Amino acid sequence: MSDVNTAMVQKYRNDFLKEVEENVEEGHWVKMCMQCGVCSGSCPFGPDWDHPPQEIFMMIRAGKRDEVLTTESMWMCTSCYNCIVRCPRELPITHIMHGLANYAHRLGIAPKMNPTRRFAKIFWNNIAKTGRVNELALSLKLYFMDGFMSGVKNALAMASVGIGMLKTKRLNPFALISHKGVKNPKELHVLLKKAREIEDRRKGIAS
Amino acid sequence: MTDVVATNETILVVGGGISGLTAALEAAECGKQVLLVEKNPSVGGRIAQLYKYFPKLCRPSCGQEINLRRLKANKKIRLLTMAEVTNVAGTAGDYDVSITIHPRYVNENCTACGACADAVTAEIDDPFNYNMTKTKAAYLPYNMAYPQRYVIDPSIVGSEDANKAKAACKYEAIDLDMQEQTIEIKVGAVIWATGWRPYDAAKIQPYGYDRFPNVITSVEFERMMDPFGPTGGKLLRPSDAKPAKNIAFIQCAGSRDRNHLTHCSRICCMASLKQSTYIGEQYGDDADAKATIYYIDIRAIDRFEDFYKKVQADEKVHFIKSKVANITQNRDTGDVVLHGVDTEGYQRYDNTHDLCVLAIGMEPSVRADQINDSVSADASGFIQPNGANAAIFGAGCATNALDVNRAVQSATAAALRAIQVVNRVSSAEA
Numbered sequence: 001m002s003d004v005n006t007a008m009v010q011k012y013r014n015d016f017l018k019e020v021e022e023n024v025e026e027g028h029w030v031k032m033c034m035q036c037g038v039c040s041g042s043c044p045f046g047p048d049w050d051h052p053p054q055e056i057f058m059m060i061r062a063g064k065r066d067e068v069l070t071t072e073s074m075w076m077c078t079s080c081y082n083c084i085v086r087c088p089r090e091l092p093i094t095h096i097m098h099g100l101a102n103y104a105h106r107l108g109i110a111p112k113m114n115p116t117r118r119f120a121k122i123f124w125n126n127i128a129k130t131g132r133v134n135e136l137a138l139s140l141k142l143y144f145m146d147g148f149m150s151g152v153k154n155a156l157a158m159a160s161v162g163i164g165m166l167k168t169k170r171l172n173p174f175a176l177i178s179h180k181g182v183k184n185p186k187e188l189h190v191l192l193k194k195a196r197e198i199e200d201r202r203k204g205i206a207s
Numbered sequence: 208m209t210d211v212v213a214t215n216e217t218i219l220v221v222g223g224g225i226s227g228l229t230a231a232l233e234a235a236e237c238g239k240q241v242l243l244v245e246k247n248p249s250v251g252g253r254i255a256q257l258y259k260y261f262p263k264l265c266r267p268s269c270g271q272e273i274n275l276r277r278l279k280a281n282k283k284i285r286l287l288t289m290a291e292v293t294n295v296a297g298t299a300g301d302y303d304v305s306i307t308i309h310p311r312y313v314n315e316n317c318t319a320c321g322a323c324a325d326a327v328t329a330e331i332d333d334p335f336n337y338n339m340t341k342t343k344a345a346y347l348p349y350n351m352a353y354p355q356r357y358v359i360d361p362s363i364v365g366s367e368d369a370n371k372a373k374a375a376c377k378y379e380a381i382d383l384d385m386q387e388q389t390i391e392i393k394v395g396a397v398i399w400a401t402g403w404r405p406y407d408a409a410k411i412q413p414y415g416y417d418r419f420p421n422v423i424t425s426v427e428f429e430r431m432m433d434p435f436g437p438t439g440g441k442l443l444r445p446s447d448a449k450p451a452k453n454i455a456f457i458q459c460a461g462s463r464d465r466n467h468l469t470h471c472s473r474i475c476c477m478a479s480l481k482q483s484t485y486i487g488e489q490y491g492d493d494a495d496a497k498a499t500i501y502y503i504d505i506r507a508i509d510r511f512e513d514f515y516k517k518v519q520a521d522e523k524v525h526f527i528k529s530k531v532a533n534i535t536q537n538r539d540t541g542d543v544v545l546h547g548v549d550t551e552g553y554q555r556y557d558n559t560h561d562l563c564v565l566a567i568g569m570e571p572s573v574r575a576d577q578i579n580d581s582v583s584a585d586a587s588g589f590i591q592p593n594g595a596n597a598a599i600f601g602a603g604c605a606t607n608a609l610d611v612n613r614a615v616q617s618a619t620a621a622a623l624r625a626i627q628v629v630n631r632v633s634s635a636e637a
Contacts, residue, residue, distance in 0.1 A: 036529070038547070041532025041546055089465060
């Protein structure tokens with residue numbers, strides 16, 4: 001993966017803005033930011049970010065590639081869409097944040113232990129396997145993400161919720177052995193692989 | 208009242224604000240016949256509602272007095288007040304115009320003695336003070352109003368109040384039988400100077416103009432400084448009438464925003480810089496009195512830069528480079544709390560102020576495409592210069608967001624263009 005990163009560094013040299021424009025979802029909007037700061041001020045998680053959105057846009061334009069791609073900031077986005085609604089230039093800020101996070105992940109330089117990234121990975125592997133989310137497997141995987149002991153602790157803490165869901169038939173206790181996916185998951189895998197190929201080709205990433 | 212004599216050599220000026228007045232006077236002083244139509248009961252428009260002009264901080268009433276003298280002295284101008292142009296059709300040098308004249312219920316016998324206002328009890332919102340106060344339903348629009356003639360509000364016509372007003376008048380000036388009438392005239396050229404109106408601040412939802420009494424607009428703040436205004440010249444905040452000392456100004460309130468007005472309203476930066484000087488004027492050396500201007504960038508162009516520098520040097524005025532994200536209210540004190548991020552240093556703030564003034568944007572009173580199908584409008588509805596407009600010329604804020612100085616320049620230019628059209632008509636007919 002880091003080969004991809006090296007290749008991108010070589011390709012774009014010091015022009016990080018261009019790299020973002022060409023590879024990040026909605027990245028072409030970054031240059032439209034006029035640095036008014038309304039997105040940062042409107043973000044409910046704003047106080048917890050190292051770099052709020054409008055600062056990230058400035059850092060992209062200033063070519064601070066490593067700082068931007070390795071920060072946890074854009075992983076904090078909860079998709080509340082406050083920023084998009086208030087942005088005077090209608091930048092799709094939420095989408096750019098997700099695009100940046102995805103791109104950093106693709107390059108293999110996203111923060112390894114970031115919980116959002118880890119959850120996203122677990123979720124993706126779960127859904128891509130059968131085409132439908134196996135909720136029981138997903139929650140167990142999530143609880144035991146940090147090891148056996150903390151997993152047991154997490155599971156106990158959520159026990160009452162789990163029992164409630166069982167009672168109201170919101171959770172299938174046999175999902176671990178008999179999860180019902182899409183009719184033909186093999187075709188789905190072919191489809192996803194092709195989609196990845198197309199995306200890589202468009203971005204110039206040799207897979 | 209309907210004896211309006213107009214021909215293909217007449218220039219119709221729509222709107223009696225500073226732009227319309229200027230265009231009408233310039234054209235008439237060049238010897239042209241002018242018909243000046245004003246929607247309100249008196250001329251003057253929005254400049255009459257201003258306390259001071261930037262950058263010289265002089266009084267608008269001074270220039271207005273000169274313009275009114277020019278108007279009274281000029282026999283070439285026919286003024287129609289409470290009149291609206293409802294239709295314009297035709298081509299350059301030959302326009303058919305419909306004008307609807309609303310009844311004033313007061314004729315030219317009026318001496319502005321005020322006996323009718325004393326007699327009536329009903330009150331209406333006072334538009335001159337942006338509805339911050341009430342006025343009697345028989346009223347003079349404002350002290351310097353021209354014509355100096357009272358108006359009976361249609362809401363009391365037919366009531367006992369109207370009869371009391373009629374009885375109180377010693378000059379037989381009140382005629383409650385006046386009817387709305389529509390006249391059709393011919394003119395050679397049209398100068399469209401319908402000006403601007405403040406953007407509806409309630410639409411800027413996060414700023415809570417409709418929810419918090421201490422969030423007001425810049426035009427309302429301006430009225431507060433007028434000694435004859437709603438607060439008698441004192442900066443009192445609406446919630447509890449306490450003096451507002453710690454005042455915030457939010458720039459680009461509605462302007463430069465794709466959710467509201469896409470254009471830059473141009474005047475708001477200078478207006479807020481000007482209004483920040485009112486705080487020193489009102490409170491002197493009071494250490495509690497200060498202005499904080501929240502801005503994206505300050506657009507003080509060419510010679511205004513000097514004024515900006517002067518305000519920057521003022522210790523009472525602080526600048527924070529930030530578009531405020533939202534406003535909340537302290538329920539106990541009525542203070543407003545501004546939330547956002549200072550983009551110089553990326554500091555998050557939650558600043559408490561006594562009063563928040565929204566430097567509200569400008570939008571055209573009448574959208575260009577409403578005048579006539581041939582008049583071309585820009586994306587914001589201002590009149591765009593275009594050959595297809597023929598002899599309908601925009602002047603002042605109907606053409607763009609302009610300050611008074613540039614509006615007057617624009618009006619003079621429009622007058623020159625209209626004069627050329629009627630000159631062509633006269634030479635063709637001669």
